[in-house]
Amino acid sequence: MSASSSPSVPPLRAIIVDDEPPARALVDEFLSAYDAIDVVGSAGSVSDAVDCIDAEAPDLVFLDVQMPDGDGFDVLEQIDTLPDIIFSTAYDEYAIQAFETGAVDYLLKPYKRSRFDTAVGRVLARHDGRPDPNDANPDREPAPSRTGESSDYADRIADLLQAAKAPGDAPERLYVRHGGKIIPVELDDVLWIKADGDYSELHTQENTFLSSKGIGELAERLDERRFARVHRSHIISLGAVDHLRSDDSGGYVARLVDGTRLRVSRSYAPEIRDRIV
Template identity: 30%
Template structure:
């Protein structure tokens, strides 16, 4: 059983999270807080295994609150803003969920927590496509392409599909699993790279452009390739 708390000053958002939690047998909600001070009080009096933490809150943001903790419980950020994903990543948060949070996306995050607790490697994601929740093995994904409000997923068998997600969410989930974002619209699986130059990466027969604003990520990738250590 994973004991969790919700920290969110928006009643509707907190209520939705509470409903999602109630649907998963391994989760038990042991407290709710509307701001960082209330959350700190809960952490002092309860044993918390998982923190659902809003970012934009009165007095102290969720980011600053988590930074202030000497002992940081596993944390899933919940927010209506995309701009804090990098800071959340640096704080080693489990995930970064954009509101309104669907149960499917929520379940993917919780599944990740359960897998980490069981010391097993995360090897798949669950995405919503064509009205169904589909399980996709990470090793089979060649690249993601952002297309307006959806994501195109291209697999090693040349199959492709459209899913309800954002490239920011997927980057947060997979950046430590061998995926790198090299363009505003593209994130690639490094194991499929067959050639590259300063402007383009080849994933077999798929040419993917390198965006100017992602040059540092690309340079880090090139450094890794030079050492011969591309790993999933």
């Protein structure tokens, strides 16, 4: 099962995160068959995992979901750079469907060697010049490089983190891609939200963040006691409104505490007036 690495392509650097030493040893043993992957560290807790990942900046992390001092999502929230992630979990309560769309792959414990090899093959196929060792047709064109899809991958990881941190409830924070990492944006800090195609801009006093969620989806998920849709392109924080002024056409202009002025369209005006005045 060995996958040789090309002299021109260095091996992928991997870190194994699991609170159980036998589980870490098993992953390390399975990876020893892959010349294209070097294990550069391991950790058994959230805090050690964050320190190890930030220090080594690996290409790949095998990430346990359940740990004594938190979970794998806490690791994702705190690390400085986002590597490829293969989750491992003994429970399916963490929404396997979300894992399938959010991470490179997941391993449901106990897993067989063949399932492990499939997961690793998917990682290798994401990197230029690295064949999937499980591919029955090794002469096919390689899978697209991670480089070309890094933004989409980070957005999917952010979505997965959001689902894990606020399952079914109105969230207190939104997870967004920011540079090479995923960061939480506290909704208490968000003054207004602007539609940006299929994405949304989150505006705070100091920064603007891009969420992979569309403004319609955000409007449905946010706490209606704190946020209101005022236009097809805008959501405002009710606590950020300084005052409303009539626009003489049945709508309003809302002035926010940071000086931003946003139009409240006529169709949203009655509800906004009743909620603010």
